[in-house]
Amino acid sequence: MNTVAPPAPAGLPATAGPPAPPAPAGLRTRYCGLVGIEDVGKQVHVCGWVARRREHGEHLAFLDVRDHTGVVQCVVDGASALRPEYVVRVTGTVRRRPEGTANDQLATGDVEIGDCVVETLNESEPPPFVLGSPGQVDEAVRLRYRYIDLRTERMQANLRLRAVVNAAIRRSMDRQGFLELETPLLWTPTPEGAREFAVPSRHQRGAFYVLPQSPQIAKQLAMVGGIDRYYQIARCMRDEDLRADRQFEFTQLDLEASFVGERDVRAFVSDAVAEATESATGERPSEFPEMTWSEAIDRYGSDNPDLRFAMELVDVTAVLAATQFTAFRAPAVKAIVLPGGAELGRARLDALVERARGLGAKGLVWMRAVQGEAGSGAEGALDLASPVAKFLAADERAGIAARTGARLGDLVLLVADAHRTACEVLGQIRLDLGRPPVDEGPRRFVWIVDFPLFDGTDDDGRPQAAHHPFTMPHPDDLELFATDPLAVRAQSYDLVLNGWELGSGSIRIHRADIQRKVFAALGIDEHEAQARFGFLLGAFRYGAPPHGGFAFGIDRLVALLAGEENIREVIAFPKTQSGSDLMTGAPGELSARQLRELGIRFLEP
């Protein structure tokens, strides 16, 4: 019995995409989607689900039989007893389709299986929705019957793509000498960061495990333990509110390495991501450029910039240094240009102003690039028309136009505020106005580096850790702790793809003196440090090597590679935004006995 691997898609190396299925065994000798011209004349057995039935009287019917590889047409003498989603085994002879009846929409469209004997292996009730029907099926219905939804081409492709990505990541990690290590799912509470899922202990009444929000501390302990290079495709749990790109539980590539610096870690991760991308798409990303955090904020108003489109932020503060217009007398004035946006109507513009206010700006100024009118000071040249134009001098308007490069018919949007606010508000509006759909455009990876160690201050004026308190400060910035802690850079870095944060990492602090410095800046005293991180600090007393690592979300990477807006589309059994599993009904109640054993009684709300 000879099997035929699926042909590689045109232009892609044969390594891309899911691996060829193994040789058929058991009840079948061929996969539905792989029956081809080379099988003509052979008797085959295929197994699968009835996708469609087209009857033409008592003695002719076409049966589309589907398995995970695709669909093949079977010609049957009478099919009235067969219904969609019946499980069948078809025995017949492969033949070329009669002249003029080939279907070029179908991979197997040149052939069909004739003289079929159909064995019904199982019947099916009519499915709650038609597979492959035009128009979307409500996602709640799909999730309630996920086991049926998984049969769709979309879910099959996404989940197989996910497996391809996982395999590529393992390949890369293995090649780079990383050891796959499993860390506990039952961990100890660490009262900081994301809210944790709690698991009551039966043996120790009143004590709890928590499900790890990440294997962060465990992998650092592995470094102390001489593992050298660790990785894990790790499930992480965070009891925080859900979003299109966030589930309670998610999967990340978690890695950590000893005796390495930032660039080494980024190289490890870049290789894994490149390997995964190449395996999924056939194209290996050629570059993983680096951009500093401050440049990303300045040019894109975001620390996860989408580089697929321009519309970069322009700083016009200098142009307006001496302006009489009080709204523009701010620490920073930033602008973006919407090409052709001058035709936007007043309602749209008002909505943009509202949007900016909703994002925390004091306001938003819009200016249309027009032909200068007589008496405007810009006769015949490009001028900016706006309700506030009269408050600006002609040279200020000209300066804005020149600095932003606005052309006739464009719309200039300006926000004046604190630098960070102005950037972030316009950065969001840039996305609102210009962001391409997720499945469009090139894949633009970018490393964001030189994050600040602290991100703002809390109510007491204490700096807040931007990442986590074990992040190593930049060696050149240690003196700034005393003078300007908010200016201290961290040896931390994020990997961003098309505006999605894939993950983040850092070099960790392995020396007690630097750790004390950071704890002091954060207002964590010795007692609190011991209470919260005692076992980690204890381990660090016994020879912690310099180390650093990274973690990136596999759900997000796969979603982007699959062109999906929502990570639920690449997760077999996801939960809804309120955390329910519509299929199982989870979360559910425990029996009285289970509660008794755990010593749990409920308080009235």
Next chain:
RNA sequence: GGACCUGUGGUGCAGCUCGGAGUGCACGCCGGCCUGUCAAGCCGGAGGUCGCGGGUUCAAAUCCCGUCAGGUCCGCCA
């Protein structure tokens, strides 16, 4: 914790502004016809707590209040 959108036979929608009999469309389902279809076609049929509760009204899918579920976002995610 908050904002917005959605909820109508099994599925997807229209109907809702301006209240008047569960009205309509497509798919699916059931039965019949049909020998080259492939979202097969034609004919016939069944199928409804208009998410749920309350209110206004002579009368509510439609207006009002509440609530539940799903989605997107803000907060949150060191």
